Amino acid sequence: SASEERREFSAEVGRLLDLVVHSLYSDREIFLRELVANAADASDRRRFEALTDADRALPADAKIRIVPDKAARLLTISDDGTGMSRDELVRNLGTIARSGTRAFNQKLSDVKPEDRPSLIGQFGVGFYSAFMVADRVEVVSRRVGEAEAWRWSSEGQGSYTLAPAERDTPGTDIVLHIKSDADDFLEPFRLETIVRKWADHITWPITVQRDGQDIAANEGTALWRKPKSEITEEQLTEFYQHLGHMFDKPWATLHWRAEGALEFIAMLFIPGMRPFEPVESTRESRLRLHVRRMFITDEAELLPPWLRFVQGVVDTEDLPLNVSREMLQSTPVLARIRKAVTNRVLSELRNRAKDAESFATFWENFGAVLKEGLWEDAEHRADVATLARFRSTAADDWTGLADYVARMKPEQEAIYFLVGDNLEALRSSPQLEGFQARGIEVLLLSDSVDSFWPDRLSRFEDKPLRSVTQGLADLSKLPLAEPQEDGADLSDLLPRLKEALGTAVSDVRGTDRLVNSAVVLAASGAGPDLQMQRLMRRAGQ
Numbered sequence: 323s324a325s326e327e328r329r330e331f332s333a334e335v336g337r338l339l340d341l342v343v344h345s346l347y348s349d350r351e352i353f354l355r356e357l358v359a360n361a362a363d364a365s366d367r368r369r370f371e372a373l374t375d376a377d378r379a380l381p382a383d384a385k386i387r388i389v390p391d392k393a394a395r396l397l398t399i400s401d402d403g404t405g406m407s408r409d410e411l412v413r414n415l416g417t418i419a420r421s422g423t424r425a426f427n428q429k430l431s432d433v434k435p436e437d438r439p440s441l442i443g444q445f446g447v448g449f450y451s452a453f454m455v456a457d458r459v460e461v462v463s464r465r466v467g468e469a470e471a472w473r474w475s476s477e478g479q480g481s482y483t484l485a486p487a488e489r490d491t492p493g494t495d496i497v498l499h500i501k502s503d504a505d506d507f508l509e510p511f512r513l514e515t516i517v518r519k520w521a522d523h524i525t526w527p528i529t530v531q532r533d534g535q536d537i538a539a540n541e542g543t544a545l546w547r548k549p550k551s552e553i554t555e556e557q558l559t560e561f562y563q564h565l566g567h568m569f570d571k572p573w574a575t576l577h578w579r580a581e582g583a584l585e586f587i588a589m590l591f592i593p594g595m596r597p598f599e600p601v602e603s604t605r606e607s608r609l610r611l612h613v614r615r616m617f618i619t620d621e622a623e624l625l626p627p628w629l630r631f632v633q634g635v636v637d638t639e640d641l642p643l644n645v646s647r648e649m650l651q652s653t654p655v656l657a658r659i660r661k662a663v664t665n666r667v668l669s670e671l672r673n674r675a676k677d678a679e680s681f682a683t684f685w686e687n688f689g690a691v692l693k694e695g696l697w698e699d700a701e702h703r704a705d706v707a708t709l710a711r712f713r714s715t716a717a718d719d720w721t722g723l724a725d726y727v728a729r730m731k732p733e734q735e736a737i738y739f740l741v742g743d744n745l746e747a748l749r750s751s752p753q754l755e756g757f758q759a760r761g762i763e764v765l766l767l768s769d770s771v772d773s774f775w776p777d778r779l780s781r782f783e784d785k786p787l788r789s790v791t792q793g794l795a796d797l798s799k800l801p802l803a804e805p806q807e808d809g810a811d812l813s814d815l816l817p818r819l820k821e822a823l824g825t826a827v828s829d830v831r832g833t834d835r836l837v838n839s840a841v842v843l844a845a846s847g848a849g850p851d852l853q854m855q856r857l858m859r860r861a862g863q
């Protein structure tokens with residue numbers, strides 16, 4: 323029509339669609355999970371918008387409707403959520419808009435082409451998964467607060483069209499023109515089974531139309547509110563995968579109810595793998611805050627940044643349902659929940675640290691994040707120090723500080739460490755020679771955060787932490803493992819070297835620290851460690 327406008331997809335959407343449409347795989351039903359999840363997200367967002375603008379409140383009977391129409395071969399998923407404006411349709415459905423889909427696309431490039439189809443199945447690819455079962459998708463949407471509606475339509479091949487449309491109320495209809503080989507997604511019973519399997523934790527009512535009637539398809543009891551005994555491992559895994567766009571099993575699951583002065587239920591997961599969205603890309607915890615089942619926000623920072631890899635939900639009775647943004651920032655309730663949840667996660671980690679092998683998996687995934695707590699969290703620094711694991715010259719496995727201290731030589735006063743960019747370089751560093759000759763263990767630190775925290779922690783069990791590059795390390799007090807020949811007389815050489823190097827160095831000295839190498843760079847005693855100096859130079863300081 324005259325008012326219809328045709329537009330091209332962004333290149334990355336085109337690539338994704340091509341893959342979705344041309345990969346045959348067994349798990350096509352996940353398209354429904356993705357569309358229902360989007361409908362639920364949009365409804366959650368509208369409820370949050372309504373907190374500050376009562377005109378946006380959802381209708382009392384808000385729900386997610388799934389309506390199959392066999393005769394017309396159409397499947398429609400409708401919601402009473404925020405809806406999308408024209409601009410939002412273009413941005414959200416014409417480019418790779420958000421989290422799940424973007425993460426998937428990044429991961430795709432790391433995977434061999436023949437493995438990609440299974441990745442789609444494991445991951446879910448958001449809105450675009452609709453094209454696995456539909457040869458045309460139409461989205462009719464009206465943004466809450468706006469009068470006009472828009473129709474977005476595409477066959478999933480390079481372009482889409484936009485045109486004005488009609489919709490009586492705000493919200494979105496996703497209309498799928500079902501492919502000829504996807505008939506089963508027009509069967510009400512089949513659809514109900516899928517909803518029960520995938521969407522049971524969604525708290526909005528979901529109905530599937532059967533014989534002209536909307537039949538409730540989900541229980542709507544939030545999973546975390548069920549007693550432990552009634553939750554299957556499969557449900558937990560499904561919920562975890564949904565929350566974090568993960569497809570593994572959680573490494574740890576914490577589910578508890580706090581009662582008494584503070585009432586809340588928490589269901590938390592520590593992932594078994596690093597998420598594809600790098601944990602470094604955002605610094606804030608995204609734990610979801612619910613009030614009496616209803617999702618409020620994932621921006622309440624219910625855990626400190628150094629525990630941001632923990633996923634999950636905290637559901638409390640101690641806030642009003644119409645809690646405002648201002649209140650979220652000022653209420654003491656959240657601070658108390660934060661404290662309780664943080665302590666619980668730490669005690670779980672302490673517990674799980676007893677199993678060294680399993681803890682190593684966790685540490686390899688998230689240790690670098692946890693160590694940020696050593697640097698920035700005075701309150702929990704000591705706890706994190708007990709949990710922290712390190713590579714060292716004395717062990718092939720990870721070791722903790724307590725074990726290091728237990729292995730210290732009788733004459734040894736300090737915990738020694740060396741910081742660098744990677745483990746191989748550290749292991750062959752001449753800085754270690756003097757220590758190795760005396761059988762002194764040195765911790766090898768190669769994460770970028772390692773340049774920062776040792777200064778802050780400064781001691782563990784009364785033993786000072788000391789970089790081997792800081793001239794302070796006094797090796798002469800410590801006996802050599804094997805006697806060495808006396809060093810040559812350097813009194814001629816040192817002044818000459820000093821003159822030749824000029825202002826490039828502050829001093830040239832003889833040292834006990836080297837055994838095989840001729841020279842080594844050292845930091846002056848009081849100044850920053852060498853690796854720190856390198857970083858400061860990089861940062862232009």
Ligand code: ADP
Binds near residue numbers: 414419448
């Ligand atoms: P994700 O859900 O991970 O953000 P999707 O591909 O599933 O990625 O969806 C892309 C975006 O399209 C969403 O972030 C949202 O902004 C928008 N969207 C999709 N479905 C709806 C809907 N039913 N109502 C409102 N917005 C929607």
Ligand code: MG
Binds near residue numbers: 356359360422448
């Ligand atoms: Mg989605």
